[in-house]
Amino acid sequence: MTTPADLSTPALVVDSGALERNLALMAQAWPGRRLRPHVKAHKTTGLAHRQAAAGHAGFTCATVREVEGMAAAGLGEDLLLANEVLDMRRLGAVVEAGARVTVAVDSPEVLRAAVDGGVREVLVDVDVGLPRCGCAPEDAGRLADAARAAGLEVRGTMGYEGHLMLVADPDERARRTAEATGLLRRAAADVGGEVLSGGGTGTWRTNGVVTELQAGSYALMDTAYAALPDVPFEQALTVLATVVSVNRGGWAVADAGLKAFGMDHGNPSLPGAKVLYCSDEHTVVAPGDGGALPAVGDRVRFLPAHVDPTCALHERMWVVDGDDVLDCWPVDLRGW
Amino acid sequence: MTTPADLSTPALVVDSGALERNLALMAQAWPGRRLRPHVKAHKTTGLAHRQAAAGHAGFTCATVREVEGMAAAGLGEDLLLANEVLDMRRLGAVVEAGARVTVAVDSPEVLRAAVDGGVREVLVDVDVGLPRCGCAPEDAGRLADAARAAGLEVRGTMGYEGHLMLVADPDERARRTAEATGLLRRAAADVGGEVLSGGGTGTWRTNGVVTELQAGSYALMDTAYAALPDVPFEQALTVLATVVSVNRGGWAVADAGLKAFGMDHGNPSLPGAKVLYCSDEHTVVAPGDGGALPAVGDRVRFLPAHVDPTCALHERMWVVDGDDVLDCWPVDLRGW
Numbered sequence: 001m002t003t004p005a006d007l008s009t010p011a012l013v014v015d016s017g018a019l020e021r022n023l024a025l026m027a028q029a030w031p032g033r034r035l036r037p038h039v040k041a042h043k044t045t046g047l048a049h050r051q052a053a054a055g056h057a058g059f060t061c062a063t064v065r066e067v068e069g070m071a072a073a074g075l076g077e078d079l080l081l082a083n084e085v086l087d088m089r090r091l092g093a094v095v096e097a098g099a100r101v102t103v104a105v106d107s108p109e110v111l112r113a114a115v116d117g118g119v120r121e122v123l124v125d126v127d128v129g130l131p132r133c134g135c136a137p138e139d140a141g142r143l144a145d146a147a148r149a150a151g152l153e154v155r156g157t158m159g160y161e162g163h164l165m166l167v168a169d170p171d172e173r174a175r176r177t178a179e180a181t182g183l184l185r186r187a188a189a190d191v192g193g194e195v196l197s198g199g200g201t202g203t204w205r206t207n208g209v210v211t212e213l214q215a216g217s218y219a220l221m222d223t224a225y226a227a228l229p230d231v232p233f234e235q236a237l238t239v240l241a242t243v244v245s246v247n248r249g250g251w252a253v254a255d256a257g258l259k260a261f262g263m264d265h266g267n268p269s270l271p272g273a274k275v276l277y278c279s280d281e282h283t284v285v286a287p288g289d290g291g292a293l294p295a296v297g298d299r300v301r302f303l304p305a306h307v308d309p310t311c312a313l314h315e316r317m318w319v320v321d322g323d324d325v326l327d328c329w330p331v332d333l334r335g336w
Numbered sequence: 337m338t339t340p341a342d343l344s345t346p347a348l349v350v351d352s353g354a355l356e357r358n359l360a361l362m363a364q365a366w367p368g369r370r371l372r373p374h375v376k377a378h379k380t381t382g383l384a385h386r387q388a389a390a391g392h393a394g395f396t397c398a399t400v401r402e403v404e405g406m407a408a409a410g411l412g413e414d415l416l417l418a419n420e421v422l423d424m425r426r427l428g429a430v431v432e433a434g435a436r437v438t439v440a441v442d443s444p445e446v447l448r449a450a451v452d453g454g455v456r457e458v459l460v461d462v463d464v465g466l467p468r469c470g471c472a473p474e475d476a477g478r479l480a481d482a483a484r485a486a487g488l489e490v491r492g493t494m495g496y497e498g499h500l501m502l503v504a505d506p507d508e509r510a511r512r513t514a515e516a517t518g519l520l521r522r523a524a525a526d527v528g529g530e531v532l533s534g535g536g537t538g539t540w541r542t543n544g545v546v547t548e549l550q551a552g553s554y555a556l557m558d559t560a561y562a563a564l565p566d567v568p569f570e571q572a573l574t575v576l577a578t579v580v581s582v583n584r585g586g587w588a589v590a591d592a593g594l595k596a597f598g599m600d601h602g603n604p605s606l607p608g609a610k611v612l613y614c615s616d617e618h619t620v621v622a623p624g625d626g627g628a629l630p631a632v633g634d635r636v637r638f639l640p641a642h643v644d645p646t647c648a649l650h651e652r653m654w655v656v657d658g659d660d661v662l663d664c665w666p667v668d669l670r671g672w
Contacts, residue, residue: 008423008672009672010672040616040617062616062617063617083580083591083617084580084581084589084591085580085591086578086580086632086633087344106581107581107582107632109632109633110580110581110632127583127585131583131585131587131612131620132581132589132615132618132620133580133581133589133618134581134583136583136584162615242422244419244420244421244422244446244469245420245442245443245446245468245469245470246443247463247467247470247472248472249463249467251467253420253468253469255419255420255421258598258600258642258644258645259644259645259648262594262599263598263599263600263645264594264599264614276467278600279468279498280376280398280644280645281376281398281399281419282468282469284467284468296422296443296445296446297422297445306594308594308595308616309594309595309599309616312595312649313648313649314671315670315671334651335650335651336344336345336346
C-alpha cells in the first residue's frame with residue numbers, strides 16, 4: 001500500500017473525503033444538468049469523471065486542449081468552450097469524431113471562426129460587467145441572427161459575473177448578481193434558445209437565474225473563496241513537500257517553490273508556520289508563534305493561494321484518504 | 337515556411353538573434369568550464385545544446401528531473417544538482433547509466449542520501465547570506481570530512497549569493513558579493529577540492545572568486561535583471577498571444593493568462609499598452625498613451641515578468657528569427 005510518505009515531492013495531494021463532500025454538496029444544490037462543472041479549475045479528467053458520477057453530464061472548458069482531452073476521456077456528451085477562439089479547426093475535428101461542442105461567440109470574427117472550423121453550436125457571450133470577453137447586451141440579438149444566418153445553431157446566452165465572485169458581503173453579492181443576471185436575461189430575450197449559462201463558485205447561492213452554473217473551484221476550493229461566509233466548500237488540495245534543509249538561523253527550506261504554486265494570489269500558506277518567501281524550487285518558512293522548526297526529512301503540506309494555476313504546474317495529483325494513497329490522476333488537460 | 341502567424345497561441349517565442357548574442361557575450365566573459373549554465377531558467381535541452389555549442393560542457397540543475405533529462409539528451413558530461421535532495425535513488429540510476437552527477441550537501445541527512453542513492457561526488461553547500469540552503473561556513477570542513485569518511489568524493493564548495501542578484505547599485509553589489517565570496521573562500525579552505533561554484537547572472541561582473549559561475553537567466557533574460565545597468569543581456573523571450581475580444585469600453589483581451597505567465601514578479605507587460613489584469617486564460621489590456629486598441633485577431637507579444645516559472649508552464653518554445661520560425665524546442669525538463 002502506498003502512503004503519502006512514499007510520494008516523491010513536490011506532489012499535488014487531493015483529500016478524497018473533502019473532494020467527495022464538496023461534489024455532493026454542490027450536486028444537491030445544482031443537480032444534473034443544472035451544473036456544468038468548469039474543468040479549468042483542475043484540468044484533470046480523473047476528477048471530471050467523479051463530477052460525471054455525481055450526475056453532471058455537461059462540462060465547461062476554457063481551452064481547446066481541455067475540449068479535446070475531455071472528449072478523448074469519454075466525457076464529450078456536451079462540452080461548452082466558454083471562451084473566444086479564432087482558430088476552431090481542432091474543435092471541428094472533435095465534433096467530427098462524435099463529441100458535442102458548443103462555443104462562446106462575442107463578435108463576427110469568432111462567429112466566422114466557428115463556421116470555418118466546423119463547430120455547429122454556439123452561445124452568445126454577453127458582457128455582464130466583468131471587463132473581459134462578451135458583446136454588449138444590446139448587440140446580442142444581432143449576433144444571434146448572424147449566427148443563424150451562417151447556419152449555426154444558437155443554443156442560448158452566456159454571461160459570467162466573474163467580477164462578483166469574491167465580493168465579501170453575501171447581500172451585496174446577491175444584489176449585484178441580480179443586476180448582472182438582469183443584463184443576461186434581457187440579452188437572452190433577444191437571442192432566443194434555451195440555455196442561460198454563467199455563474200461560478202462564488203455565486204452558487206446568489207445566482208438564481210442561470211439554467212446551468214459554470215462552477216469549477218468548488219471541487220478543490222480556493223483560499224480566497226474559502227473566506228466567503230456563504231461558500232462552505234472545503235479546501236481539498238495541498239502541495240506536499242519535503243524539508244530539505246534547516247538553518248540554525250531559524251528557518252527551514254521545503255522543496256516546493258514558484259514552479260509548484262500559482263503565485264498570482266501570493267505565497268502559499270503552511271498551517272503552524274510563517275512563509276518567508278518562495279524561490280524557483282524552494283519555500284522558506286519560519287516557525288509560527290510558539291512553534292518549533294521542522295527537521296530535515298519532515299513532510300509538510302502547503303495550501304496554495306490559488307488552485308487553478310497551481311494545478312497547471314503539476315503532471316499529476318494524488319488522491320489521498322488519511323494515510324492511504326487511493327489513486328493517481330494525470331493533470332491531463334494542461335497546455336493549449 | 338512557418339511564420340509566427342501560424343503558431344497556435346499562447347506560444348513561448350525565443351528571439352534567436354538575442355539568444356545567440358547573449359550566449360556569445362557570456363561565453364566571452366566566462367568561457368568553457370568557467371561557466372556552468374543553470375538549466376532551471378529554461379528547462380529546455382534544445383537550448384542547453386546551444387549552450388554546449390558555445391563551449392560549456394558542465395551544467396547546473398535544480399531538480400532530479402533536470403538531471404535525468406540532461407543526461408538523456410546526451411548532456412551528462414558533468415551535471416551539478418545545486419540543491420538538497422533526500423531521495424537520490426533516481427540520481428544513482430543516472431550515474432549508473434554513465435553520466436557524471438555531483439550533488440550539493442549541507443547536512444548529514446543529505447550526505448547519507450547521497451551514499452544511499454549511489455551518488456559518489458559532492459560539493460559542500462555553504463550559507464553565504466541567502467536565507468535558504470547551505471550549512472554554516474564553520475561546519476563545512478566537518479561535513480567534508482564526514483563525506484570522505486563515507487566514501488564520497490568531495491569536489492569542492494558551493495555558495496549562492498542569491499540575495500545579491502538584484503542589488504541595484506553595481507558598486508554595492510560588488511562590495512557585498514566580496515563579503516559573500518569571502519565566506520565561501522574560508523569554507524573552501526576547510527573543505528578542500530578544486531571547485532568553487534556559485535554566482536549568477538546578477539553577479540556575472542562582480543563575482544571574481546568562483547571557479548565556475550552558475551548563471552542561467554542570462555540566456556533568455558529577465559525583466560528584473562534587465563533593469564541592472566551592468567547586466568547587458570537582451571530579453572529574448574516573449575509570450576505570443578492572439579487578441580480574441582475587443583470591447584467598446586476600451587479594452588482588449590488576449591488569450592494568454594495566469595497559466596501562461598509566471599506571476600510572482602507581477603503582471604506581464606505589453607509594449608505600447610497598459611496591462612489591466614490577468615485571469616486564467618486571458619490578459620486584459622488598454623491602449624497605452626495615445627495608442628489605439630488592437631483588433632480581434634491581432635497578434636501581440638507579452639514580456640513575462642519572470643522567465644523561469646513562465647517556461648515551466650509551457651510545453652515548447654519556438655525559436656524565431658523575424659518572420660521565420662527556425663525551430664521548436666520541447667520544454668522537456670519540466671516537473672520533478
